[in-house]
Amino acid sequence: MIMACRGRVVVSGIGKSGHVARKISSTLASTGTPAFFVHPAEASHGDLGMVTRDDVFIGLSNSGESSELLAIVPVLKRQGAKLIAMTGSAGSSLAVQSDVHLYAGVEMEACPLNLAPTASTTAALALGDALAVALMRARGFTRDEFALSHPGGTLGRRLLTLVSDVMRTGQAIPSVKENVSIMEAMLEMSRGAMGMTAIVDSARRVTAIFTDGDLRRAIEKGIDLRVTPITQVMTVGPRTISPDRLAAEAVEIMERGKVNQLLVVDADGVLVGALNMHDLFRAKVV
Numbered sequence: 001m002i003m004a005c006r007g008r009v010v011v012s013g014i015g016k017s018g019h020v021a022r023k024i025s026s027t028l029a030s031t032g033t034p035a036f037f038v039h040p041a042e043a044s045h046g047d048l049g050m051v052t053r054d055d056v057f058i059g060l061s062n063s064g065e066s067s068e069l070l071a072i073v074p075v076l077k078r079q080g081a082k083l084i085a086m087t088g089s090a091g092s093s094l095a096v097q098s099d100v101h102l103y104a105g106v107e108m109e110a111c112p113l114n115l116a117p118t119a120s121t122t123a124a125l126a127l128g129d130a131l132a133v134a135l136m137r138a139r140g141f142t143r144d145e146f147a148l149s150h151p152g153g154t155l156g157r158r159l160l161t162l163v164s165d166v167m168r169t170g171q172a173i174p175s176v177k178e179n180v181s182i183m184e185a186m187l188e189m190s191r192g193a194m195g196m197t198a199i200v201d202s203a204r205r206v207t208a209i210f211t212d213g214d215l216r217r218a219i220e221k222g223i224d225l226r227v228t229p230i231t232q233v234m235t236v237g238p239r240t241i242s243p244d245r246l247a248a249e250a251v252e253i254m255e256r257g258k259v260n261q262l263l264v265v266d267a268d269g270v271l272v273g274a275l276n277m278h279d280l281f282r283a284k285v286v
Contacts, residue, residue: 007054009035016117017060024128032141040068053080064092164243167273182225209238
């Protein structure tokens with residue numbers, strides 16, 4: 001019924017059920033099903049104008065006898081909107097008048113007095129989440145679509161930020177040719193302040209990387225940094241990533257390889273950027 005809906009999903013409830021209804025409408029909206037919450041009491045005083053015949057109305061009430069919801073059911077019926085009831089009583093007035101009834105009943109509340117809505121609200125919340133997830137699967141909702149509705153906060157940054165958004169480019173990329181000495185590579189590494197320098201061929205294709213670790217190992221071996229070619233100490237076949245990949249993927253590659261820097265190359269292996277963990281921290285991807 002919701003998949004066939006040409007309008008919006010309107011979710012409503014009073015009291016604790018209202019709080020759950022707000023959460024369900026929010027979850028639906030952020031996972032590919034346009035939805036919003038309407039307070040049933042306000043609906044009786046004009047807000048029912050938000051609901052159209054093309055909408056699906058989900059009413060939450062554990063007892064199924066909430067007067068505020070029952071008061072607007074006849075109007076919803078006349079408008080032609082579909083009604084889904086989520087209650088703990090299949091024989092309740094709201095359940096009987098609905099087009100579809102979703103049972104969310106519990107044997108008793110977690111409240112020691114069996115009075116405060118606790119287990120019943122948890123059941124309704126779980127059922128609402130299950131409905132949202134089922135719709136996600138039915139729609140084939142993707143990570144990219146999820147990201148579009150979460151542009152802010154950590155989720156948005158992880159799902160929308162690309163490597164190209166945070167990488168260093170141009171002169172900010174430390175790089176040297178393969179025919180330089182260790183000393184020259186070390187000076188370039190210091191200039192770039194990234195703890196490494198890329199080693200490139202005449203076409204600027206990446207062939208290797210020279211890092212702080214490589215430098216320490218060379219010093220430990222007593223190698224003459226001024227005359228020894230970089231080819232003797234560089235690390236061949238470094239980890240790289242393309243600029244159109246997610247920055248979060250760069251984090252995974254670094255953590256998996258236990259490295260703090262990553263070279264960015266195009267489809268031909270040409271150096272186009274570089275980034276380290278500090279760049280990702282500044283972009284708040286990590």
